[in-house]
Amino acid sequence: MAKKKTLSEKGIILSFLLPSFIGFCIFILLPMIMAFVLSFTNYSGGPSYKMIGLKNYIVAFSNSSFIQSLGLTFKYMLITVILQIVLGLLFAILLSKEFSGCSAFRSIYYIPNILSSVAVGLSFMFIFEPSSGLMNQLFMSIGLEPSKWLAGSKDALNVIITVSVWQNFGYYMVLFIGGLQNIPRTLYEASEMDGANFFQKFIHVTIPGLSPILFYGITIAVIRGFQAFDYIYVMTGGQQGGGPAGSTNLIAFDIYINSFTFFRFGYASAESVILMIIILFVTYIQNKGQKRWVSYDIV
Amino acid sequence: MEKRKLLMVATLAMALTSPLFAQGANESKGSSKVAGPVTINYYTWNDASHQAMVDEFNKTHTDVQVDGHILAAADYETKITTLLSGRADIDAFMEKRPTDIFNQYDNGYLEPLNSYIEKSGGSQAVDNYKSTVSIDKDIVALPWRGGAYFTYYNKSVFEKAGIPTPDTYVKNGTWTWEKFEEVSEAIHKADSSLIGSSIYIWGSNGFFMADQAGDKLIDKDGNVGNLNNVLKQLEMRKRLEDSGSMWKLIDMKVTKTHYSKQFYDGKLGMLIIGEWFPGQMATGEKDGLLNGYTYEDFGITRMPCDVSDYRTSNPSTANSITTYSKKKDAAWEFINWMSGPEGAAIAATYGILPADASDKAVSIISENLPKGNSAQYYLEPKVSQSSNFSMYGTRVEAEFSKLQEDYLLGNLTSKQFMDKFTSVCNEIVKTTY
Numbered sequence: 001m002a003k004k005k006t007l008s009e010k011g012i013i014l015s016f017l018l019p020s021f022i023g024f025c026i027f028i029l030l031p032m033i034m035a036f037v038l039s040f041t042n043y044s045g046g047p048s049y050k051m052i053g054l055k056n057y058i059v060a061f062s063n064s065s066f067i068q069s070l071g072l073t074f075k076y077m078l079i080t081v082i083l084q085i086v087l088g089l090l091f092a093i094l095l096s097k098e099f100s101g102c103s104a105f106r107s108i109y110y111i112p113n114i115l116s117s118v119a120v121g122l123s124f125m126f127i128f129e130p131s132s133g134l135m136n137q138l139f140m141s142i143g144l145e146p147s148k149w150l151a152g153s154k155d156a157l158n159v160i161i162t163v164s165v166w167q168n169f170g171y172y173m174v175l176f177i178g179g180l181q182n183i184p185r186t187l188y189e190a191s192e193m194d195g196a197n198f199f200q201k202f203i204h205v206t207i208p209g210l211s212p213i214l215f216y217g218i219t220i221a222v223i224r225g226f227q228a229f230d231y232i233y234v235m236t237g238g239q240q241g242g243g244p245a246g247s248t249n250l251i252a253f254d255i256y257i258n259s260f261t262f263f264r265f266g267y268a269s270a271e272s273v274i275l276m277i278i279i280l281f282v283t284y285i286q287n288k289g290q291k292r293w294v295s296y297d298i299v
Numbered sequence: 300m301e302k303r304k305l306l307m308v309a310t311l312a313m314a315l316t317s318p319l320f321a322q323g324a325n326e327s328k329g330s331s332k333v334a335g336p337v338t339i340n341y342y343t344w345n346d347a348s349h350q351a352m353v354d355e356f357n358k359t360h361t362d363v364q365v366d367g368h369i370l371a372a373a374d375y376e377t378k379i380t381t382l383l384s385g386r387a388d389i390d391a392f393m394e395k396r397p398t399d400i401f402n403q404y405d406n407g408y409l410e411p412l413n414s415y416i417e418k419s420g421g422s423q424a425v426d427n428y429k430s431t432v433s434i435d436k437d438i439v440a441l442p443w444r445g446g447a448y449f450t451y452y453n454k455s456v457f458e459k460a461g462i463p464t465p466d467t468y469v470k471n472g473t474w475t476w477e478k479f480e481e482v483s484e485a486i487h488k489a490d491s492s493l494i495g496s497s498i499y500i501w502g503s504n505g506f507f508m509a510d511q512a513g514d515k516l517i518d519k520d521g522n523v524g525n526l527n528n529v530l531k532q533l534e535m536r537k538r539l540e541d542s543g544s545m546w547k548l549i550d551m552k553v554t555k556t557h558y559s560k561q562f563y564d565g566k567l568g569m570l571i572i573g574e575w576f577p578g579q580m581a582t583g584e585k586d587g588l589l590n591g592y593t594y595e596d597f598g599i600t601r602m603p604c605d606v607s608d609y610r611t612s613n614p615s616t617a618n619s620i621t622t623y624s625k626k627k628d629a630a631w632e633f634i635n636w637m638s639g640p641e642g643a644a645i646a647a648t649y650g651i652l653p654a655d656a657s658d659k660a661v662s663i664i665s666e667n668l669p670k671g672n673s674a675q676y677y678l679e680p681k682v683s684q685s686s687n688f689s690m691y692g693t694r695v696e697a698e699f700s701k702l703q704e705d706y707l708l709g710n711l712t713s714k715q716f717m718d719k720f721t722s723v724c725n726e727i728v729k730t731t732y
Contacts, residue, residue, distance in 0.1 A: 042732050045384040046406020052732065059730050129554055151553040153708050237552055239373060240500060241697050244549050245705035260377040262694050263402045267730075 032276075039270035044263045056270035066271065068246065069254040076161060076250055077225030083165040084221050085214070088172025093206075095173070096180040106177065110170040117167070121234030124163045125150065150235060156243035160231045168224070172217045179213030180206070211294040219286055226279050227252055251275050337629040338364045339390035342379060344372040348578070348649035349393065352637055355645050360636075363629040383408045389621050391630040394440050397431055397614040397685070398692030404434050405690075410620040411437035415631045424615070424638040424654035431614035431688050440617035442654035443638045444646060447574045447611045447683045448507065448602045449676065450479075455592040456568040460489035465569060466600040466672055476508060479569070479603040480535055480544075486568040487544040495544035496569040498536065499558045500551050502696035503613075505703055507571070508532040509686035510612035511604050517691045521728040523721060528686075529699070530717055537707055548707055559583060565591040571602060573613055577668060577677070578650030599673035610682045615654050652677065691727050698723045 005013075039056055043049040060066045095106050112120065127134045128149035136146035150156050187205045196204065207214070229252040236243040239261070242253055249257075251271065258268040343349040353367035370378050375395045382389060383403065394400060403409050416422050416438060424442040425432060432440040450465050457464045462485050468474040483495025498504050508528040509516065515524045539545035546561060559579045561567045570576070577599065584594045602611050618634040620627055636642055640660070643653035647663035656664070656678065665674040687695055699720065706716045 044402050044406060045380050046403075046408060048406050055732070063726070063730070125553075125555075130550055131554070148549075149553075151547075151549045153705065153710060237555070240552055241700050244552075244708060245710065246701045257697070260380070261697060263380060263399075 035269045035272050038266050039273045041266045043266040043269070045265055049266065052266070056267045057274070059267065060270055060274060065246065065249070066251075066254065069249050069251045072157065072247075072249060073226060073228075073251040076157065076228055077222060079161050080164050080168075080225050080228075081218060081221040083161070084169045084172050085218055087165065087169040088217065089176050089210075089214075091169070091173040092176030092180055093202075096177045106174065110174050112167040113171045115167065117230040118234050120163060120167050121231050124159070125235050128159050151244060153243070153245045153247040156236060156247045160228075160235060160243075160248055163231055163235070164228065168221075172221065175213055175217050176210060179210045183209035208295040211290075212296055215286070215290050215294045219283060222282055222286065223279055226275060226282075229253055229256065336360075336362055336364045337626050338366050339624075339626050339629045339633060340368060340388050341365045341630075341633065342368045342370060342382065342389050342392035344375040344393070344395060345369050346372065348646060348651055351649065352642060352645055355641070356633055356636055359641070360632075363632050365633050383621070386623060390624040390626050391618055391620050391634050394617050394619055396693065397617075398688060398690070398696075400432070400439055400619070401434065401690035401692075403619070404437070404439055408619075408621055408623075409437075409439040410622045410624070410627060411439060412441055412620065412631070413438050415635070416441075419635060422635075422638060422655070427654055428615040428617075428683070431685055432617050440619045441634050441638050442615035442617040443634070443642055444616035445574055445652040445654045445656070445683075446613035446615040447652060447681055448571055448613050449574065449576070449611070450474075450600050450602055451562065451570045451572060451576055451580075452598045452600070453562065453565065453568060453592060454596040454598055455565065456486060456493055460486040460493060460568070462486065462489070464598060464600075466598065466676070469601045469676065474601060474603050475605050476532070476535060476603045477605075480539060483539055483544040483569065484542055487542065491543065492566060494546055494561075494567050496539065496571070497546040497551075497558060497561050497567055498548075498571050500548050500700075502700035502703070503685075503687060504571070505529060505532060505536075505699055506686050507602065507612050508605065510684045511602075511606050511610045512686075513606075513610075513684060514686045515689070516687050516695055517689050517724055517728060519689055521691075521731075523724040523728070524686075526717065526720055526724070529720065530713055533703060533706055533716065534713060540707060549704055552704075563588040563590060565589065574652035574677075575650070577664075581650050581667060595670060597669045597673075598671060599668065600676045608682075610684055612685065613683055614685050614688060615683075617654075691724075691731060694727045694731070695724060698727065 040051055040053060041049045042052050042055075091109055095102055095109070130136065130146075130148050130151040133149065135149065139146050148155055149159050183205065187209065188201060191201050191205055228250050232238075232242055232248045232250060232253045233256070236248045238253075238256070241257065241261075242248045252275070255268045255271045255275070258264045258271065341353065350367060350369060353365045357364050372395075376399060379392055379395070380399070380402075383406070400409060413436070416425060422441065425438055428442045428446065429438070431446070432438055432442055452465050454464055462482065465474060465479075465482065468478050468482075479496065486493050486495040498507075506516070506529060508531055509525075512525075512528050514526075514528055516526065516529070517523055536545065536548070540547050546556075546567070550556070551558075551561075558570055558572055559576070562570050562576075562580070563583045580594065580597055583589055601609060604610060618637060620630045620634065624630055638654060640655075640657035643655060643657045643660035644663060646653045647656070647660040647667070650664070650667055652664070653660050661678055664678065668674045668677055689695075702711065702716055702720055702723065705711045706713075711719065
């Protein structure tokens with residue numbers, strides 16, 4: 001039976017927890033509450049504001065620009081999540097086995113993840129430069145038509161997605177390598193004795209064994225996908241309003257523009273609340289759905 | 300006993316968090332000190348001429364000193380808004396985006412300057428740019444830098460193309476936008492490596508024809524006005540971009556190519572940009588950036604204009620005083636000095652057109668401008684207008700930029716552009732509350 005904690009022990013625990021708790025309250029809880037309250041006002045950065053009820057929410061859902069931003073955000077989130085998880089898993093399987101130089105390869109694929117998004121964004125701006133960038137030079141050298149890349153309303157978001165996947169899949173790869181190495185070899189040996197081929201082992205041993213890590217990875221990737229902002233700001237010009245013809249106006253960027261260019265903090269807060277509800281809802285669905293495919297007792 | 304423990308924990312928490320709040324308390328105490336020379340906090344962005352103004356003022360004044368806070372130019376508007384919202388210790392600051400004064404005024408941050416101006420016996424700088432520093436009857440900013448766009452041209456490009464320079468057409472009264480288009484195309488046709496002209500990416504640069512015609516895109520009562528001149532200019536831009544005679548707006552934006560670099564490179568015939576450009580040209584020459592030509596090849600003349608009495612575009616750059624400043628008189632002394640003859644002389648040495656150019660400033664500017672008739676056009680009395688100066692201005696400009704890009708990419712017809720722009724303007728009015 002656990003020993004009942006004395007008052008002095010409780011005091012010590014509290015004294016360790018309190019600084020973090022105060023930080024949580026000041027920097028997370030309070031801003032969340034403030035954003036929620038502000039979303040019912042026409043706050044524009046000063047004392048002269050009033051409560052306007054649900055008007056910001058009504059305006060958001062009747063605004064074609066906001067709906068377009070939502071659509072682009074879902075597109076961005078879905079593509080980046082799928083590519084990052086699939087590539088992360090593929091490279092994890094390839095690099096989870098011990099072979100000469102495997103640590104070097106793991107580091108190489110992980111390094112982009114520790115680079116600054118600003119530096120990565122700027123570097124890729126040069127690579128995808130529409131007139132004489134590296135990518136177009138490569139295209140032309142093999143007889144392909146050059147693309148507009150960031151200067152094209154149809155290509156700009158795809159470039160951002162490519163850069164995001166390039167930088168982030170290494171993170172998921174490392175997560176999955178850790179997960180793969182924890183799956184007992186005996187399970188693979190047993191399945192081999194039962195005559196399972198590579199694909200069957202992958203489906204019936206690897207995926208269930210990796211499912212808790214996969215679930216965590218997908219959840220994090222979905223949340224990050226919804227919050228995407230940095231590449232758009234750096235690569236398509238924050239103050240200049242993003243990619244051509246609003247083609248990269250994801251929801252987080254739209255929130256930024258409404259706050260700090262138009263000073264519509266009340267409206268931007270409503271957009272933030274909507275984004276938070278969407279993320280919570282998607283995460284809740286994922287959490288509910290995990291019971292069907294995540295196995296915590298395989299190991 | 301338990302209560303005592305909790306009290307200890309609470310005391311510890313207070314001890315840990317109190318430094319967070321102590322800093323703010325110290326700052327507010329500091330702002331009320333008035334002994335000795337009064338020091339004001341002045342915010343502006345990183346521009347050599349702004350720092351020079353502060354330095355010169357401090358050198359020549361003993362009663363008031365200025366503590367200049369220089370912010371990065373790129374995010375200045377965002378930062379100044381955040382600072383004002385947090386009631387940061389700001390006595391005076393420079394306005395960067397002219398339409399921001401509406402939001403700042405609505406929030407009670409801008410001190411009306413009418414009584415200060417009256418006490419000083421009036422201000423020529425305000426008289427020159429009154430419409431873009433006034434909200435109703437309140438004058439909320441004091442102009443120091445004049446606002447005017449010009450045609451800057453590279454004579455060596457015109458020589459290579461074998462065509463007359465734009466001032467020729469100004470002299471005979473035919474420097475219209477149609478002629479500008481014709482000349483831009485002629486330069487590119489003469490040598491395909493040359494680019495006829497460039498108009499930079501800012502949304503406000505799409506409103507030149509509307510500005511000159513005296514249009515109001517949205518008036519203060521929320522009525523959407525005549526947008527035809529906006530379309531007319533956009534159609535001209537598309538024709539020029541399609542023929543390769545003008546720098547493509549989207550390429551400039553994506554590659555972050557600055558207009559000064561385009562001009563320094565020596566392949567550009569004409570650049571339509573604001574009154575600050577001679578200063579950048581002087582810097583370019585000093586730093587050896589002019590490629591294949593010299594400062595003597597640089598010329599300035601009027602902006603193309605379809606209206607019979609010449610008008611140009613662009614509001615002034617002005618300074619404001621915060622309502623909550625405890626040193627308003629000192630702040631006024633500084634910003635009034637900046638707008639006056641001494642400030643104008645400093646501005647002139649940096650190649651900047653002052654809002655009220657004194658004789659001394661005129662002589663300094665004339666010395667620094669290219670030879671020929673450039674000084675005549677740069678310094679002539681002129682009317683400068685803005686069609687988008689309203690509380691809706693910032694959003695109109697941003698939404699226009701998006702539609703402009705869509706149009707230039709060929710995704711919209713002229714009719715679709717007009718329908719969408721009209722609808723967007725109406726939506727902006729409806730959703731401004």
